[in-house]
Amino acid sequence: xxxxxQREDNKMTQEGxxxxxxxxxxxxxxxxxxxxxxxxxxxxLKDMFHxxxxxxxxxxxxxxxxxxxxxxxxxxxxxxxxxxxxxxxxESDRYVLYKVGPVLSVSHGMGIPSLSxxxxxxxxxxxxxxxxxxxxxxxxxxxxxxxxxxxVVITExxxxxxxxxYLEVPVMxxxxxxxxxxxxxxxxxxxxxxxxxxQTLIGKTMCTxxxxxxxxxxxxxxxxxxxxxxxxxxxxxxxxxxxxIEMESLCFAAYSYRAGIKSAVVCVTLLDRLxxxxxxxxxxxxxxxxxxxxxxxxxxxxxxLGIEK
Amino acid sequence: xxxxxQREDNKMTQEGxxxxxxxxxxxxxxxxxxxxxxxxxxxxLKDMFHxxxxxxxxxxxxxxxxxxxxxxxxxxxxxxxxxxxxxxxxESDRYVLYKVGPVLSVSHGMGIPSLSxxxxxxxxxxxxxxxxxxxxxxxxxxxxxxxxxxxVVITExxxxxxxxxYLEVPVMxxxxxxxxxxxxxxxxxxxxxxxxxxQTLIGKTMCTxxxxxxxxxxxxxxxxxxxxxxxxxxxxxxxxxxxxIEMESLCFAAYSYRAGIKSAVVCVTLLDRLxxxxxxxxxxxxxxxxxxxxxxxxxxxxxxLGIEK
Numbered sequence: 115x116x117x118x119x120q121r122e123d124n125k126m127t128q129e130g131x132x133x134x135x136x137x138x139x140x141x142x143x144x145x146x147x148x149x150x151x152x153x154x155x156x157x158x159l160k161d162m163f164h165x166x167x168x169x170x171x172x173x174x175x176x177x178x179x180x181x182x183x184x185x186x187x188x189x190x191x192x193x194x195x196x197x198x199x200x201x202x203x204x205e206s207d208r209y210v211l212y213k214v215g216p217v218l219s220v221s222h223g224m225g226i227p228s229l230s231x232x233x234x235x236x237x238x239x240x241x242x243x244x245x246x247x248x249x250x251x252x253x254x255x256x257x258x259x260x261x262x263x264x265x266v267v268i269t270e271x272x273x274x275x276x277x278x279x280y281l282e283v284p285v286m287x288x289x290x291x292x293x294x295x296x297x298x299x300x301x302x303x304x305x306x307x308x309x310x311x312x313q314t315l316i317g318k319t320m321c322t323x324x325x326x327x328x329x330x331x332x333x334x335x336x337x338x339x340x341x342x343x344x345x346x347x348x349x350x351x352x353x354x355x356x357x358x359i360e361m362e363s364l365c366f367a368a369y370s371y372r373a374g375i376k377s378a379v380v381c382v383t384l385l386d387r388l389x390x391x392x393x394x395x396x397x398x399x400x401x402x403x404x405x406x407x408x409x410x411x412x413x414x415x416x417x418x419l420g421i422e423k
Numbered sequence: 424x425x426x427x428x429q430r431e432d433n434k435m436t437q438e439g440x441x442x443x444x445x446x447x448x449x450x451x452x453x454x455x456x457x458x459x460x461x462x463x464x465x466x467x468l469k470d471m472f473h474x475x476x477x478x479x480x481x482x483x484x485x486x487x488x489x490x491x492x493x494x495x496x497x498x499x500x501x502x503x504x505x506x507x508x509x510x511x512x513x514e515s516d517r518y519v520l521y522k523v524g525p526v527l528s529v530s531h532g533m534g535i536p537s538l539s540x541x542x543x544x545x546x547x548x549x550x551x552x553x554x555x556x557x558x559x560x561x562x563x564x565x566x567x568x569x570x571x572x573x574x575v576v577i578t579e580x581x582x583x584x585x586x587x588x589y590l591e592v593p594v595m596x597x598x599x600x601x602x603x604x605x606x607x608x609x610x611x612x613x614x615x616x617x618x619x620x621x622q623t624l625i626g627k628t629m630c631t632x633x634x635x636x637x638x639x640x641x642x643x644x645x646x647x648x649x650x651x652x653x654x655x656x657x658x659x660x661x662x663x664x665x666x667x668i669e670m671e672s673l674c675f676a677a678y679s680y681r682a683g684i685k686s687a688v689v690c691v692t693l694l695d696r697l698x699x700x701x702x703x704x705x706x707x708x709x710x711x712x713x714x715x716x717x718x719x720x721x722x723x724x725x726x727x728l729g730i731e732k
Contacts, residue, residue: 335682
């Protein structure tokens with residue numbers, strides 16, 4: 115097992131210009147981003163994306179469409195008569211990609227491998243477009259630990275299913291480890307602008323590759339553990355400062371850090387796992403909760419752009 | 424690290440009735456399959472799904488919609504005037520689920536975690552519906568090794584990114600290992616009915632959690648290896664009998680085996696990785712290739728149901 119050293123070097127140059135940490139990319143005759151069906155020879159990526167400053171990722175395609183629509187409103191973004199948002203990646207059904215001024219709204223599907231593909235391709239997109247000073251957000255849903263459902267958790271540190279703070283990637287027969295660090299400053303800034311009426315807090319996040327057994331649930335198709343063992347593990351997690359569980363933060367944090375990009379993971383909790391496994395909240399209540407990370411990120415972006423509500 | 428013993432017991436009873444290997448499920452007051460938005464209290468699952476004999480999984484939602492439409496034709500399935508196929512999971516945008524007589528067509532997204540969620544929920548669906556003698560197929564796309572692009576590989580054995588023949592699932596702080604065995608008999612039966620005109624073969628499949636570095640590509644956003652190291656690894660894989668690379672077969676094989684369900688992984692290859700990394704085949708050629716696994720499975724199902732073409 116090869117333990118890769120931490121990368122403390124920031125991939126931004128002095129001017130903040132983003133560069134991918136892969137020397138082979140510049141040497142490619144053509145770079146076609148297969149899963150979002152755009153490329154640096156078929157499209158003028160600099161013209162299309164040079165002004166991007168915020169990339170917002172989320173699992174669900176429809177939720178990221180709605181987030182883009184919401185950003186049109188939140189940023190007072192004027193769409194000329196007869197024009198509407200279109201999914202830039204519409205030739206593929208793998209992901210959606212919307213652009214509203216300096217904001218990209220991108221879906222990542224479920225789980226680390228699905229997030230990993232779009233993360234590679236978005237980084238290459240930003241590189242080809244010569245973007246600078248870009249911030250990444252993941253806006254998601256999660257299971258909570260000891261929190262009122264509907265609370266919002268901003269990830270302090272992402273841990274894997276064995277509670278280790280790094281992503282392990284098998285590369286050509288060897289495990290490479292990448293620390294899953296996130297920006298403390300950005301997390302604190304987000305908490306400071308959070309609305310009242312529900313809890314927004316900083317906590318650790320466990321990121322798993324399995325929704326059922328991997329999250330100690332008893333209600334999957336497979337289960338070899340008891341209620342007692344489940345509760346003991348969940349309580350141990352809670353004692354270690356873990357406040358929510360989801361399936362992408364580890365890779366999101368590790369690859370942001372590796373690329374030298376400031377990032378935050380903002381997830382609403384849909385249930386308290388100390389009280390159950392199944393998600394039974396009515397649809398309309400959940401719809402309100404799911405908007406909370408979006409509203410927080412919209413406020414942050416508005417502040418940064420100096421847009422008055 | 425806890426190495427879980429192989430499960431040689433078949434989860435089918437003598438009558439072939441499928442049971443989930445989780446005693447907690449029968450004790451649940453309600454089992455709502457969250458990611459496909461159907462449940463055993465809100466829906467009469469036995470009435471809806473009792474006749475299911477074949478479950479066909481594939482990554483893309485639109486491809487699995489097209490497969491369902493293709494099955495209507497292939498099985499001479501009569502839809503009454505004014506009726507068409509509907510996505511049974513339409514209240515969620517996570518997965519699609521179509522039913523054509525005894526065939527389910529289900530999308531699984533990209534990567535093992537995404538497949539894992541729908542696999543748990545489909546198994547529970549079959550259990551609640553009291554289905555019997557069900558066969559599973561994964562119909563996919565892949566990168567080939569030393570094969571003419573467009574060839575079809577039926578997986579003999581699925582290997583992880585370290586070339587190990589089992590799935591590792593962290594459960595409550597411990598790694599559980601599940602062997603990724605597939606039905607040899609079913610693979611051979613599929614090869615025996617494959618059409619002429621292109622190659623259909625049985626080979627090992629490497630299943631990774633990352634599309635770029637994990638598959639030794641040089642064209643991801645991150646890359647710490649050279650062309651020479653890549654080629655050496657790909658050649659080593661080829662020498663070990665690996666004929667294609669994708670991102671779901673390991674979990675599909677391991678969970679089918681664990682559930683006692685006969686299954687096969689049938690993937691077309693879109694490029695020869697010994698010759699490059701990027702997928703540059705024209706869209707219309709790829710569309711023809713993508714149908715090959717569908718056509719093979721349709722032939723198999725027609726034969727089993729005694730339907731003349």
